[in-house]
Amino acid sequence: MTPTIVHHMAAMDHCGHHPNSIEAIRDCLSAGADVIEIDVTALASDDYLLVHDPVLDRETTGTGPVGETTVEVAGSLHFPRTDSREAASVPLLSHVVSAILDNGGSTRLQIDFKNVLPLRTDEPLRRLATLIKPIAERVIVSSGADWHLRKLHKIAPWLRLGFDIMYYIDWSSTPARRNPTEPPYTLGAYGYFDDHVLARERFWPAREYLADRCESIANQLPTAQIFYLRHTFVAQCLKEGFSWSKALHAKNAELDVWTLDIGNSSAEANAKLLRDDHVDYITTNTPIAMRMLLES
Numbered sequence: 001m002t003p004t005i006v007h008h009m010a011a012m013d014h015c016g017h018h019p020n021s022i023e024a025i026r027d028c029l030s031a032g033a034d035v036i037e038i039d040v041t042a043l044a045s046d047d048y049l050l051v052h053d054p055v056l057d058r059e060t061t062g063t064g065p066v067g068e069t070t071v072e073v074a075g076s077l078h079f080p081r082t083d084s085r086e087a088a089s090v091p092l093l094s095h096v097v098s099a100i101l102d103n104g105g106s107t108r109l110q111i112d113f114k115n116v117l118p119l120r121t122d123e124p125l126r127r128l129a130t131l132i133k134p135i136a137e138r139v140i141v142s143s144g145a146d147w148h149l150r151k152l153h154k155i156a157p158w159l160r161l162g163f164d165i166m167y168y169i170d171w172s173s174t175p176a177r178r179n180p181t182e183p184p185y186t187l188g189a190y191g192y193f194d195d196h197v198l199a200r201e202r203f204w205p206a207r208e209y210l211a212d213r214c215e216s217i218a219n220q221l222p223t224a225q226i227f228y229l230r231h232t233f234v235a236q237c238l239k240e241g242f243s244w245s246k247a248l249h250a251k252n253a254e255l256d257v258w259t260l261d262i263g264n265s266s267a268e269a270n271a272k273l274l275r276d277d278h279v280d281y282i283t284t285n286t287p288i289a290m291r292m293l294l295e296s
Helices: 022-030 093-103 123-138 146-155 206-218 231-239 244-249 265-276 287-294
Strands: 004-007 035-042 108-113 139-143 160-164 226-230 254-258 281-284
Touching: 004 287, 022 035, 022 093, 035 123, 093 108, 093 123, 108 123, 123 139, 123 146, 139 146, 139 226, 146 160, 206 244, 226 231, 226 244, 231 244, 231 254, 231 265, 244 254, 265 281, 265 287, 281 287
Parallel strands: 004 035, 004 281, 035 108, 108 139, 139 160, 160 226, 226 254, 254 281
Antiparallel strands: none
16 A cells, blocks of 8 residues: 655645745645645744744744744744745744635644743643644644653643654664764664663664664653654664564554655655555655655
């Protein structure tokens, strides 16, 4: 079976719209996308902004922390014009909910919750649950911050949750180039970035180590219905004889691998490998071309 395609940041194969823009989202909705992924970060109050980073300077015409920005200021923000893209307003999460309700259809929404550090109060989580309640049956909220997701489950037990495990274990073909400020910080004995004591020495065969880490990490968030893993990491584990797809399916959970784009030879090879290992979702910036590859 072909994996479900997830449109990364509302991508549509070089459509010309800014990632996370309402124009890109509407294009995906019109095209009948299976799943649209967007990034959200909490504003000071009232709503969420569709940006990836915690400061406005990196993606928008604004400056300062997103968490200190009011809805009124957010209304004047733009994604800047580039050689390939026109300037566009930075949407709020409420705008996305309205667009989905107006469109109808069956497109699902993955909300990648970008706040990582602990929040001073639970208000932003309650705010999120309130904003997405009208489309609750079509939403999954994903994050690498399982501490937020555990609280969110208590606030909104009806909400589907997705867990990105990248802060617990990861792999890179070029370890020296990996961001040293992001956990896990330690390159363990098995060749994976993992701060756990099990990674200090090769006590077991690699597949046994990976199976134990899968069990342990999945138990960090037993309410998670989809797990999000970097495609290169999952492919490397398969070479070691361990299938995250099979292990998660045994727990009645699904697997999304990210981010695989046509034009990247490694990603194209992994897309076929992971399709054959029965992953459930593939997140991509080239959804049309990726579907063609997977169905070939």
